[in-house]
Structure formats: structure tokens, C-alpha cells
Amino acid sequence: xxxxxxxxxxxxxxxxxxxxxxxxxxxxxxxxxxxxxxxxxxxxxxxxxxxxxxxxxxxxxxxxxxxxxxxxxxxxxxxxxxxxxxxxxxxxxxxxxxxxxxxxxxxxxxxxxxxxxxxxxxxxxxxxxxxxxxxxxxxxxxxxxxxxxxxxxxxxxxxxxxxxxxxxxxxxxxxxxxxxxxxxxxxxxxxxxxxxxxxxxxxxxxxxxxxxxxxxxxxxxxxxxxxxxxxxxxxxxxxxxxxxxxxxxxxxxxxxxxxxxxxxxxxxxxxxxxxxxxxxxxxxxxxxxxxxxxxxxxxxxxxxxxxxxxxxxxxxxxxxxxxxxxxxxxxxxxxxxxxxxxxxxxxxxxxxxxxxxxxxxxxxxxxxxxxxxxxxxxxxxxxxxxxxxxxxxxxxxxxxxxxxxxxxxxxxxxxxxxx
Amino acid sequence: xxxxxxxxxxxxxxxxxxxxxxxxxxxxxxxxxxxxxxxxxxxxxxxxxxxxxxxxxxxxxxxxxxxxxxxxxxxxxxxxxxxxxxxxxxxxxxxxxxxxxxxxxxxxxxxxxxxxxxxxxxxxxxxxxxxxxxxxxxxxxxxxxxxxxxxxxxxxxxxxxxxxxxxxxxxxxxxxxxxxxxxxxxxxxxxxxxxxxxxxxxxxxxxxxxxxxxxxxxxxxxxxxxxxxxxxxxxxxxxxxxxxxxxxxxxxxxxxxxxxxxxxxxxxxxxxxxxxxxxxxxxxxxxxxxxxxxxxxxxxxxxxxxxxxxxxxxxxxxxxxxxxxxxxxxxxxxxxxxxxxxxxxxxxxxxxxxxxxxxxxxxxxxxxxxxxxxxxxxxxxxxxxxxxxxxxxxxxxxxxxxxxxxxxxxxxxxxxxxx
Numbered sequence: 117x118x119x120x121x122x123x124x125x126x127x128x129x130x131x132x133x134x135x136x137x138x139x140x141x142x143x144x145x146x147x148x149x150x151x152x153x154x155x156x157x158x159x160x161x162x163x164x165x166x167x168x169x170x171x172x173x174x175x176x177x178x179x180x181x182x183x184x185x186x187x188x189x190x191x192x193x194x195x196x197x198x199x200x201x202x203x204x205x206x207x208x209x210x211x212x213x214x215x216x217x218x219x220x221x222x223x224x225x226x227x228x229x230x231x232x233x234x235x236x237x238x239x240x241x242x243x244x245x246x247x248x249x250x251x252x253x254x255x256x257x258x259x260x261x262x263x264x265x266x267x268x269x270x271x272x273x274x275x276x277x278x279x280x281x282x283x284x285x286x287x288x289x290x291x292x293x294x295x296x297x298x299x300x301x302x303x304x305x306x307x308x309x310x311x312x313x314x315x316x317x318x319x320x321x322x323x324x325x326x327x328x329x330x331x332x333x334x335x336x337x338x339x340x341x342x343x344x345x346x347x348x349x350x351x352x353x354x355x356x357x358x359x360x361x362x363x364x365x366x367x368x369x370x371x372x373x374x375x376x377x378x379x380x381x382x383x384x385x386x387x388x389x390x391x392x393x394x395x396x397x398x399x400x401x402x403x404x405x406x407x408x409x410x411x412x413x414x415x416x417x418x419x420x421x422x423x424x425x426x427x428x429x430x431x432x433x434x435x436x437x438x439x440x441x442x443x444x445x446x447x448x449x450x451x452x453x454x455x456x457x458x459x460x461x462x463x464x465x466x467x468x469x470x471x472x473x474x475x476x477x478x479x480x481x482x483x484x485x486x487x488x489x490x491x492x493x494x495x496x497x498x499x500x501x502x503x504x505x506x507x508x509x510x511x512x513x514x515x516x517x518x519x520x521x522x523x524x525x526x527x528x529x530x531x532x533x534x535x
Numbered sequence: 536x537x538x539x540x541x542x543x544x545x546x547x548x549x550x551x552x553x554x555x556x557x558x559x560x561x562x563x564x565x566x567x568x569x570x571x572x573x574x575x576x577x578x579x580x581x582x583x584x585x586x587x588x589x590x591x592x593x594x595x596x597x598x599x600x601x602x603x604x605x606x607x608x609x610x611x612x613x614x615x616x617x618x619x620x621x622x623x624x625x626x627x628x629x630x631x632x633x634x635x636x637x638x639x640x641x642x643x644x645x646x647x648x649x650x651x652x653x654x655x656x657x658x659x660x661x662x663x664x665x666x667x668x669x670x671x672x673x674x675x676x677x678x679x680x681x682x683x684x685x686x687x688x689x690x691x692x693x694x695x696x697x698x699x700x701x702x703x704x705x706x707x708x709x710x711x712x713x714x715x716x717x718x719x720x721x722x723x724x725x726x727x728x729x730x731x732x733x734x735x736x737x738x739x740x741x742x743x744x745x746x747x748x749x750x751x752x753x754x755x756x757x758x759x760x761x762x763x764x765x766x767x768x769x770x771x772x773x774x775x776x777x778x779x780x781x782x783x784x785x786x787x788x789x790x791x792x793x794x795x796x797x798x799x800x801x802x803x804x805x806x807x808x809x810x811x812x813x814x815x816x817x818x819x820x821x822x823x824x825x826x827x828x829x830x831x832x833x834x835x836x837x838x839x840x841x842x843x844x845x846x847x848x849x850x851x852x853x854x855x856x857x858x859x860x861x862x863x864x865x866x867x868x869x870x871x872x873x874x875x876x877x878x879x880x881x882x883x884x885x886x887x888x889x890x891x892x893x894x895x896x897x898x899x900x901x902x903x904x905x906x907x908x909x910x911x912x913x914x915x916x917x918x919x920x921x922x923x924x925x926x927x928x929x930x931x932x933x934x935x936x937x938x939x940x941x942x943x944x945x946x947x948x949x950x951x952x953x954x
Contacts, residue, residue: 314768331767335813344629344922347802347825348750349733349894352793354918359803360789363782370779374771383766384778385813387806391628393671394754394804394823394861395895396921399629404813406766442813475768499773502765502815 125465126229126521127222129514135221136513139165139205140213149504150213154206154248154259155183155287162205163293166220166245173227175243179295181270182263183247183288186301189227191240196532197304199237200487201226201524202244204260204479208252212311212506218494218513219309220245226521237528239304246479247293254278261479265486270297303487305454305527308480309520310491311508312472315499322470323515325493326458330474330481331381331408332447334415338365338426342435344391344399356434358401359389364433365403365425372421373407380418381408381475410447410473448481454490454527461522467515492520544884545648545940546641548933554640555932558584558624559632568923569632573625573667573678574602574706581624582712585639585664592646594662598714600689601682602666602707605720608646610659615951616723618656619906620645620943621663623679623898627671631925637913637932638728639664645940656947658723665898666712673697675754675862680898684905689716722906724873724946727899728939729910730927731891734918741889742934744912745877749893749900750800750827751866753834757784757845761854763810763818775853777820778808783852784822784844791840792826799837800827800894829866829892867900873909873946880941886934911939 142165143151143158152158163185167177170187177187188198203219223243230241246264251257254276262268268275276284288294312318317325342356366384373382386404405422409415419439426437455471462469474491483489494516497507561584562570562577571577582604586596589606596606607617622638642662649660665683670676673695681687687694695703707713731737736744761775785803792801805823824841828834838858845856874890881888893910902908913935916926 312768313765315770315773333767343919344627345919346732346895346921347804348752348800348827348896349731349920350800350918351734352789352797352800354734357802359806360785363785366779366782367786370771378770381767381769381771383776383814383816385766385808385815385817386811387778387808387817388811389804389806391671391921392805392807393627393669393921394674395670395676395802395825396627396804397802398804398806399922406814408767476765477767499769500764501768503763 123233125518126233127225127517128229129510129517132221132225132517133510133513136213136217139217139221143207145210145504147504149506150207150211151209152205152207153209153253154250155253155291159206160291163245166205169224170243173224173231175227178299179293180264180299181295181297182260183293183295184260184264185245186242188240188242189230191237191528193238193532196239197302198240198242199524199528200242200244200301200303200306201520202246203308203310204246204249206248206250208250208502210504212501212504214311214506214508215313215501216249218311222309222517222520225517226524229521230525235525237525238530238532239528241524241528242301249479253280253282254284258477258479258482259284261482265482267482306480306483306487306489307520307524308478308491309516310478310493311496311501312493313476313496313501316472317470317493317495318497318499320470322468323494323512324462324467324469324519325472326455326469327450327474327491327493328455328471329410329450330448330477331410332412332415333443333445333477334407334419335442336405336419336422337440337442338403338405338437340401340429340435340437342399345397347395347397350397355397357397358435359398361429361433361435362387362401362403365429368425369422373418376418377409377414379409380414404442408475412447445477448484450484450490451488454488457526458490458492458519458523461526462519465518465522467519492516542652544937545652546644546936547648548929548936551640551644551936552929552932555632555636558636558640562626564629564923566923568925569626569630570628571624571626572628572672573669574672574710578625579710582664585624588643589662592643592650594646597718598712599683599718600714600716601679602712602714603679603683604664606662608649608660610656610947612657612951615658616721617659617661618943618947619661619663619720619722619725620939621665622727622729623665623668625667625669627669627921629923631920631922633730633925633927634732634920635668637730641728641936641939644936645943648940649944654944656944657949657951658947660943660947661720668898672699672701673703677896677898677901678703680901684901686901725899725902725906725908726939726943727897727910728935729897729912730915730920731912732895732915732920735891736889736912736914737916737918739889741887742913742931743881743886743888743938744891745874745888746869746893746910746912747890748829748866748868749896750829751831751834752862752864752896753826753838753860754862755824755838755841756859756861757822757824757856759820759848759854759856761818764816766814766816769816774816776816777854778817780848780852780854781806781820781822784848787844788841792837795837796828796833798828799833801837823861827894831865864896864900867903869903869909870907873907876945877909877911877938877942880945881938884937884941886938911935
């Protein structure tokens with residue numbers, strides 16, 4: 117069957133929406149959100165439900181050594197690379213109904229749509245649920261996809277930590293999702309549909325985003341050291357106030373970031389002062405800074421600005437400082453041909469698109485290190501996620517899923533062989 | 536015995552110094568300081584040690600409903616008002632060896648000196664250790680002296696809060712220092728020897744300060760509410776960052792205070808952000824502000840500036856805010872006759888004095904609301920306190936204690952009756 121014989125619309129938006137709401141019943145929270153932390157009983161229930169739906173859709177469900185679930189619809193070409201499509205079913209503690217889940221269930225909807233249209237593909241289409249994307253219970257996050265691409269070693273409990281003392285591979289056994297280390301899925305391309313988690317698409321009034329890549333992320337730890345002094349007796353000119361220094365650094369660096377690039381994100385998310393006593397001028401402050409940009413050079417420049425500003429606090433505030441890197445994840449650039457496939461699919465459907473970077477990390481970031489990968493975004497109301505009030509309009513879910521399905525189909529119809 | 540028969544020097548400076556160093560062993564910190572937060576096990580140990588020393592000196596030790604400890608050396612006149620002398624044994628988290636402790640142990644040294652000289656007084660001399668002066672674990676601070684003067688009600692847990700969830704009166708029971716609500720000590724006058732905690736005496740090269748009064752102190756709690764957002768996906772313009780708002784408030788209010796008066800002190804000593812996660816824009820920040828000045832009108836104006844600035848953050852940062860008064864202590868003016876007694880005692884001893892205000896609050900501020908009260912200061916090296924490196928020269932400790940003892944003796948020799 118050729119691409120020209122494909123029906124104009126493949127997928128059933130209301131069916132996908134119903135699945136999303138059914139899935140949201142597992143770990144449901146009072147304000148409409150979900151709590152399905154990875155490898156808890158709620159996660160196991162979600163996995164079982166998903167596996168059942170996949171089998172009903174005729175897929176073979178397999179699990180690898182990281183608990184990643186692969187539901188495969190076979191293709192005609194023996195041994196061809198799979199078109200992989202999916203995301204994750206785990207959520208934040210006060211998570212929403214769409215983050216991750218949408219990408220997994222839209223993959224399933226794609227398979228159902230291919231079944232309904234009676235379409236055979238050259239390549240297998242495999243829907244994937246990656247384990248512990250969120251990184252709430254187990255650190256680092258993106259665990260399953262990191263294991264899949266070889267960045268983590270199966271069975272190495274020491275490499276994965278949990279604040280609650282849980283052990284990742286032990287919990288895979290407990291939940292019945294410890295799979296085969298021998299399972300190898302050759303990947304022709306990986307597609308992930310996800311909510312944007314930012315405001316860009318909503319503000320532009322556009323339903324589908326073609327994601328160019330994922331911003332690099334750098335975490336810096338800043339420690340500022342002044343002097344503990346009595347709040348009542350120490351004149352302003354005698355103070356070496358670590359909090360005032362922190363305040364100055366934060367505001368100055370916000371300005372510096374805006375001057376470097378409007379796309380540079382800087383966040384002071386973690387702040388502590390010591391001794392944290394009302395009547396003592398703080399002698400110490402510690403700050404964690406999250407920097408994001410799609411260009412490493414800009415992250416380098418911003419880090420340089422921060423280091424210079426911290427050094428300058430000695431003169432301006434009498435406060436010394438150190439800067440250390442806690443994390444450094446390079447920017448990811450998604451496959452240009454796959455971006456074109458997505459954009460063309462949307463164009464054929466008459467859906468306007470916007471190219472944009474991803475501010476958040478996704479499993480696609482890991483996949484991009486070993487295979488062609490791409491992402492599709494749909495709008496998040498108010499740009500809000502990691503929050504029970506997370507919301508995407510049903511119409512946008514429908515549009516996003518249809519573009520995904522068309523792109524996956526286009527890719528899966530390509531002749532087997534290296535792509 | 537008349538005042539003229541009193542020996543020229545009463546007290547034993549080296550003995551007092553040895554006591555100070557022994558006491559500093561309880562809750563000792565690596566850099567020479569102390570951590571004895573109120574009603575912790577360390578505080579209990581300090582109290583037990585002090586009580587033992589007092590009993591060895593022949594005193595009766597009694598405890599009131601706020602855990603304040605009163606060690607009394609009787610006088611000849613039945614029912615006469617006591618000459619009360621003391622301070623506090625609790626410290627800041629990174630506190631020094633002198634703040635508070637000096638006044639308590641110099642009171643004890645005064646009693647020992649009277650014993651050694653075989654002096655009987657008309658009035659009882661009572662050494663006091665006030666509970667929770669520092670206000671680190673429990674707010675408001677000066678708790679014990681506030682209870683003593685009737686500004687707090689015994690047993691009212693709701694009036695005293697603790698960040699760690701501790702309950703003040705419960706902790707008095709736990710440490711064995713829940714005393715009698717019936718205990719009433721009539722006060723003829725209250726003397727408190729304390730380190731200056733500021734640079735004035737050291738810079739003037741003078742060993743003893745006669746304190747004229749205490750600056751007014753106002754504590755404000757500011758809560759700023761923005762919105763938790765993803766650090767990677769939320770553009771600067773969409774953020775309602777409670778920490779950035781806090782930083783702006785702190786710097787703006789530091790400038791505003793400098794414009795109002797060079798003597799106005801403003802400190803942001805306690806700062807927390809929530810959720811305190813590196814990759815989340817903080818949706819909430821709480822700040823405690825300490826304001827000090829000797830004029831109530833200026834404190835009012837500064838509070839007005841803060842309230843206006845917090846209200847303005849809604850427009851400038853999209854962050855809402857509330858301001859609440861946690862504490863409001865009016866400026867205090869010490870008893871003129873007691874200041875004269877101190878100055879005369881120093882003059883007889885050939886010790887130069889300087890009159891100065893206190894930047895810090897002290898239990899004497901509370902006592903002054905119900906009885907004549909006065910304070911003596913000795914120099915703090917570099918003006919530093921609330922810091923492990925807090926230091927007062929042994930010679931200054933000796934001079935201050937001697938002036939204290941002579942003043943207390945002079946006062947205690949006065950005939951009983953209203954003073």
C-alpha cells in the first residue's frame with residue numbers, strides 16, 4: 117500500500133481522549149491530577165491496563181531489563197528497524213493527566229488506527245512506555261530510556277538512588293516488570309508526542325509544535341560566605357550579608373540572561389541562608405541555579421557571567437563565593453528528516469505548526485544519542501504542568517495524535533534498511 | 536555594714552573567666568563558639584551546671600512557670616524587693632561564649648564575691664537566667680522575661696511558635712525546668728552585664744559602657760506567593776517567581792532604610808523558598824525582617840515602606856504578598872538613678888565609661904516595663920557577635936564584672952521599701 121492510499125484522517129480522537137481519562141483514574145488525585153510514581157502499585161496498574169489494551173490491538177508486548185514496555189505491530193520487512201513511538205506512564209507527585217501518558221496512548225491509538233484502516237507497513241511499529249521518566253522516586257530520571265541507550269547498566273542498583281530507600285531493579289521484580297536483558301529493538305526512528313509544558317503554542321494559537329531539539333541544562337551550586345553578625349548592633353557599612361549578596365546576584369543574573377538571549381532560562385530554585393535566624397545577618401547562603409539554552413556556547417557564556425558576578429561580590433558586598441557544576445546535559449538536536457516528515461504530515465492535514473525547542477528533558481533526548489528521534493508538542497493551557505491543573509484541549513489532543521500517526525505511518529512505509 | 540567598708544575590689548576576674556570557658560564546653564562548636572538552643576539537651580546541661588554552682592554559693596534556686604531560674608542570696612530586710620542580676624544561657628546556632636552567659640555568670644561571681652567578703656545586704660540579691668532570650672528555636676524571643684513581666688501567659692502554647700514543631704511548655708517539662716506559676720519575685724532593680732555586640736566601645740578604647748536604653752525592635756513576617764513553574768519551559772515573562780520578588784524587596788528596602796536614617800537597621804535573617812527544587816521556579820518565599828531604631832516613628836515609616844513595596848510586587852513581579860508583625864518592642868529608656876549608680880561605681884574604681892544605646896534587645900528591655908532596670912556593656916572585638924569568633928578581652932570581663940558587683944552591692948545596701 118502506498119502513502120497516497122492512506123485515508124485523510126486515521127485516528128479516533130474521542131477514543132484516545134476516553135483512554136486518557138480512564139488511565140487518569142489510576143492514582144487519581146482530588147483536584148483532577150494523578151500520582152503514579154514509578155514502580156509503585158499505581159504504576160503497575162497503569163502498566164497492566166496499557167499491556168491489556170496493546171494485546172487487544174494485536175500487539176506483542178515485551179519488557180526489557182529496565183522495565184521498558186514494547187508493544188509491537190509487525191511490519192512486512194523481516195529484521196527492519198522499528199518505528200518506535202511512545203513516552204511514559206509515570207507522573208509527578210501532583211502530576212497531571214497528560215504529561216507522558218499522551219505520548220504512550222497516542223502511540224497505541226496510532227496502532228489501532230492502522231488496524232482499522234487495514235494498513236500494512238514495511239517496518240514494525242512499536243509503542244513504548246519508558247520506566248521512571250519523572251525521576252521523582254528514583255534518580256536520575258529518564259531511567260528506562262537511559263538504560264535502553266546503554267547509559268545505565270542493567271542490574272546496577274548503585275547507579276540509581278531513591279530517597280525512600282527503594283531499589284530500582286528489586287522494584288521491577290516486585291511489580292512483575294523485570295524483563296529480558298537479551299531484548300534488543302533496532303530503531304529506525306523514535307517519535308514522541310508530548311504536551312509542551314510551556315506557553316508558546318497556546319500564545320501563538322497553534323495546535324502542533326515541531327520540536328527542534330531539547331535545551332541543554334546546566335546546574336550550578338553557588339555558595340556565598342559573609343559573616344554572621346548581630347542584626348541590632350551591626351551598622352550597614354560593617355555587614356557582609358550573604359543574603360543581600362544572593363539577592364543582588366539573582367537580580368543581576370536575571371538581567372544578564374535577558375541581555376544574552378531571550379531564550380536563555382535562569383532559575384534560582386533552591387535557596388538557603390544560614391544561620392536562618394531573624395536577628396542575625398546571614399553569614400552564608402547557598403543557591404542552586406538551573407540554566408537552559410539550546411546552544412552550549414550560550415550556557416558557557418552565562419556560566420562565565422555568573423562566575424564573574426560571584427567574584428565581584430567580594431568587592432561590592434564583602435562576600436566571598438564559589439561556583440560548582442552539579443549537572444551538565446548537552447543540548448539535543450532532533451533529526452531534520454523526521455522534523456520534515458512531521459511538518460509535511462501536518463501540512464497535508466491543514467494543521468498549522470510552529471518550530472520550537474523543548475525546555476524540558478524527555479526520553480527522546482536519550483533516544484537521540486543512538487537513533488534518529490523527533491518530538492511533537494501540543495499546547496498546555498497556561499503553560500502549566502507538574503501540577504494537577506495541567507490541561508490540553510481535546511481538539512489539540514486529536515490534532516497532535518493525527519499528526520503523530522501520519523508521521524509514524526510515513527516512516528513505517530519507508531523501505532527497510534538503514535535510514 | 537556600710538558601703539564605705541566595702542573592699543576596693545570585690546570580684547575574682549580569673550574565676551569568672553574560668554566559669555565562662557567551662558560553660559562554653561556545653562554545646563561547643565569547632566571554631567570556639569557554642570550552640571545551646573533554648574530547651575535542648577545542651578541548654579538543660581547548662582542550666583544544671585549553673586544551678587549547681589549557685590547552690591554551692593549558698594543560693595536557693597527557684598524556677599518559675601517560664602523556666603526562668605532565680606538563685607537568691609538572702610538579705611536582712613524581710614519582703615524587700617530583690618536586686619536582680621543576670622541575663623541568659625541560651626545561644627544562637629553559631630553563637631559565641633559571652634553573649635548572655637557573661638551576665639549570668641557575672642551575677643553568680645557577684646554573689647560569690649559578697650560571700651567571700653562576708654557582706655550582708657539589706658535586699659536579697661538574685662541571679663537570674665532567662666529562658667529563650669535568643670528566639671532561635673521559639674518565637675518570639677525574650678520569652679522568659681516576657682512571661683516574667685506578664686507579656687505572655689503561662690501555659691499558652693499557641694502564643695509561642697517553633698519552626699521545628701516543638702512546644703515551649705512541653706519542652707520545659709521535658710527538660711525538667713517547668714517551675715511554679717505561683718513564684719513571684721519583687722524587683723527593686725534589674726542589672727544586666729552584656730557584651731556590646733557592636734563596635735562603639737572598642738573603637739573608643741573604653742572598657743565599660745553605661746547603657747542609656749535599647750532601640751525599638753520590630754519583626755515582620757513577609758509571605759510572597761507566585762506560582763510553581765517548570766524551570767525549563769517557562770519564559771522569563773511568564774514567571775511569578777517568589778524568590779526574585781524577595782530579592783528585589785530585600786535590596787530595595789536596604790536602600791529605603793539607608794535613606795530614612797543611617798541608624799535604622801534592617802535585616803532579612805530568615806529566608807525560605809518553596810518548593811526549593813532546582814528545576815522549579817519558586818512559587819512561595821517567606822522572609823522575616825528585623826527592624827531597629829530608637830524612635831518608634833521611624834520604625835513606623837520603615838514598616839510603611841515595606842508594606843508598600845510588598846504591595847508593589849504584584850505589579851512588578853506578579854507576586855502577591857502579606858506582611859504581619861511578629862514582634863514589636865518599643866524603644867526602652869533605662870532608669871536614670873541606676874545609670875548613675877553604675878557610673879559612680881566605675882568612677883570609684885577608676886574605670887572610664889561611655890554612655891551609649893543598645894542596638895540589640897535584651898531581657899532588660901522587658902524588665903524595664905515593670906521595674907527600674909539598667910545595663911552595663913563591655914567591648915566586643917570587631918563588634919562581632921552571633922558568631923563563633925565573638926570575643927571580649929579577659930581584662931574587660933574583669934572590669935565589667937567588678938562594676939556590676941559594686942553597683943549591685945550599692946543597690947542592695949539601700950534600705951528596703953519602694954525604690
